[in-house]
Amino acid sequence: MKTADPELMRAINRFHVLDTIRRHGPIARVEISERTELSATTVSQITGLLIEEGLIAPRQVGDIRSTARGRPRVMLELNPDAARVVGVKIGAHRIVAVVTNFLGDVLASLTLPVRVERQPPGVVADLVEDAIRRCVADARLSLKEINSVCVSLPGVVEHGSGLIRYSPVLRKSPTGLRDALLARLDLPVLIESDANAVTVAEHWFRLCRDLDNFLVVTLEQSIGLGVMHEGQIYRGARGISFNLGDLVTSSPGSAAISRLADFAAEPAILASCGEDPQLIDAARLGRGLAHLMGKGGVLEAERPSYRQAAATAGRAIGLAVANLVTLFAPPRVVLVGSSLALGEDLVGSLRQALARAVPPYLSDVTELVTDDMDDSAWARGAAATALRELYGAPWGTTGPARGPAPINHQEETAPWTGSRLE
Known part of the structure; x- marks a missing residue:
C-alpha cells in the first residue's frame, strides 16, 4: 500500500487547522482536534508553528479557568494582519x-x-x-x-x-x-x-457556510459551474474549470450541435428579443437586462418576446441543473449572476423544469437557492x-x-x- 507524502500530509493538516480557526474561532485546541479529527499532539504542533509565524494569535478568555491545571483558558483566532x-x-x-x-x-x-x-x-x-x-x-x-x-x-x-x-x-x-x-x-x-x-465566496461568506458539498451555477455572459466537494474546489484534468454553457443540448438525431449558452446565456437572451435599438444600446453598456425590466421590477407585459426569452432560458437552465442533481446529488445548488434580474420569468420556469426533470428518488435531496450578490x-x-x-x-x-x-x-x-x- 502506498503511503502518503509526509510533506503533503503536513500541508493538508495545516490547511484544515487554519480553516477551522477561520470558520469557528476563537476556538480552543481541544475543539480544533475534535473538528479536524487530528490528534491533540498534531494540533498543538501545528498551532505552535502558526503562532510563531504570526498567522494566529492566542487569546485568554476572562476568568474561565481549567479545573485540571488552574490556568486561564486559551482560545485561538486568526491574526487579521x-x-x-x-x-x-x-x-x-x-x-x-x-x-x-x-x-x-x-x-x-x-x-x-x-x-x-x-x-x-x-x-x-x-x-x-x-x-x-x-x-x-x-x-x-x-x-x-x-x-x-x-x-x-x-x-x-x-x-x-x-x-x-x-x-x-x-x-x-x-x-x-x-x-x-x-x-x-x-x-x-x-x-x-x-x-x-x-x-469560494459562498463557502466563506454567504449561503453555504454550513456546507462542504454544494454546486454554484453562474448566469451571466457565460453559464459557469463551481463544484465544492468536501470543502475543496473540484476541477478537471490540469486543473481546468467548468463551463456549463458548453453543455450540448441537441437531440441525438440532429446533425447540428446546440449548446446551453446559445439560448440561455445573457447575450443570447438579449439577442432573442429582436432588433430593439434602445435594448442594443443598453446592452453595449452592460444594462441590457435593466432595460428589459419595467418600473415594477418585472418584465414589461406589453413586450411578450422578452418574457418568452426569459422563460425559454429558465427552462433550459432548469434541465441542466436537473442533470447536475442527477450526477452529484448535492444538498444545495446556488444560482448567482446578473441574469437573475429577470426575476420570476426566468427563475420560476427554471424551478418548474427542474421539478419535472429531476429523478423522483432525488426530488427531496437538493435545495435550490438564489443569491443576488454584487460584483x-x-x-x-x-x-x-x-x-x-x-x-x-x-x-x-x-x-x-x-x-x-x-x-x-x-x-x-x-x-x-x-x-x-x-
Missing part, C-alpha cells in the same frame, strides 16, 4: 477589485467601468494593474504589503498554469494575463474562473481564493507560483503586448 490580498473580478463591462485582510474582511474596493471585450490584451493588463494599484492605495497600503493577487473572469481557466482557454470577455484566448501581471506587479498572481471564485462580492471570492492558497502552503515559500507552471500540451500562452512590457 497576517496577510493582505487583492481579488479582482473581470466582467464584460467593468473591472472590480477588493483588498482584504487574512480573514477576508474588505479593506477597500474599487469599480472601473470599461468595455473589456473591446480592449486589446495589453490594455486589459494595464487596466487590471491600475485597478489593483488604486485599490491598494485606497486601503492605505503599498504593493509591498500585499501577499498575492487572484484575478477571476468568466470562462475556462487552468488552475496553476493560469492558462485562459476561453473567456467571452476577452478578444483572444488563450492569453498570458498572469505573465503580464507578474511582470507589472512582481507579486504572486493566480488566475481563476469567476465561477470557482464565487463558489464586489465576486471579487471578494477571488480574494478568498488567494487566501486559500496561502492557507494550504508553507508560509512564504510556496503559495501561488511567481512563474508560469509547465503546460503539458503544445498550446502556449500568447504574449501580451503593452508599453509596460516593452
Whole structure:
C-alpha cells in the first residue's frame, strides 16, 4: 500500500487547522482536534508553528479557568494582519477589485467601468494593474504589503498554469494575463474562473457556510459551474474549470450541435428579443437586462418576446441543473449572476423544469437557492481564493507560483503586448 507524502500530509493538516480557526474561532485546541479529527499532539504542533509565524494569535478568555491545571483558558483566532490580498473580478463591462485582510474582511474596493471585450490584451493588463494599484492605495497600503493577487473572469481557466482557454470577455484566448501581471506587479498572481471564485465566496461568506458539498451555477455572459466537494474546489484534468454553457443540448438525431449558452446565456437572451435599438444600446453598456425590466421590477407585459426569452432560458437552465442533481446529488445548488434580474420569468420556469426533470428518488435531496450578490462580492471570492492558497502552503515559500507552471500540451500562452512590457 502506498503511503502518503509526509510533506503533503503536513500541508493538508495545516490547511484544515487554519480553516477551522477561520470558520469557528476563537476556538480552543481541544475543539480544533475534535473538528479536524487530528490528534491533540498534531494540533498543538501545528498551532505552535502558526503562532510563531504570526498567522494566529492566542487569546485568554476572562476568568474561565481549567479545573485540571488552574490556568486561564486559551482560545485561538486568526491574526487579521497576517496577510493582505487583492481579488479582482473581470466582467464584460467593468473591472472590480477588493483588498482584504487574512480573514477576508474588505479593506477597500474599487469599480472601473470599461468595455473589456473591446480592449486589446495589453490594455486589459494595464487596466487590471491600475485597478489593483488604486485599490491598494485606497486601503492605505503599498504593493509591498500585499501577499498575492487572484484575478477571476468568466470562462475556462487552468488552475496553476493560469492558462485562459476561453473567456467571452476577452478578444483572444488563450492569453498570458498572469505573465503580464507578474511582470507589472512582481507579486504572486493566480488566475481563476469567476465561477470557482464565487463558489469560494459562498463557502466563506454567504449561503453555504454550513456546507462542504454544494454546486454554484453562474448566469451571466457565460453559464459557469463551481463544484465544492468536501470543502475543496473540484476541477478537471490540469486543473481546468467548468463551463456549463458548453453543455450540448441537441437531440441525438440532429446533425447540428446546440449548446446551453446559445439560448440561455445573457447575450443570447438579449439577442432573442429582436432588433430593439434602445435594448442594443443598453446592452453595449452592460444594462441590457435593466432595460428589459419595467418600473415594477418585472418584465414589461406589453413586450411578450422578452418574457418568452426569459422563460425559454429558465427552462433550459432548469434541465441542466436537473442533470447536475442527477450526477452529484448535492444538498444545495446556488444560482448567482446578473441574469437573475429577470426575476420570476426566468427563475420560476427554471424551478418548474427542474421539478419535472429531476429523478423522483432525488426530488427531496437538493435545495435550490438564489443569491443576488454584487460584483464586489465576486471579487471578494477571488480574494478568498488567494487566501486559500496561502492557507494550504508553507508560509512564504510556496503559495501561488511567481512563474508560469509547465503546460503539458503544445498550446502556449500568447504574449501580451503593452508599453509596460516593452
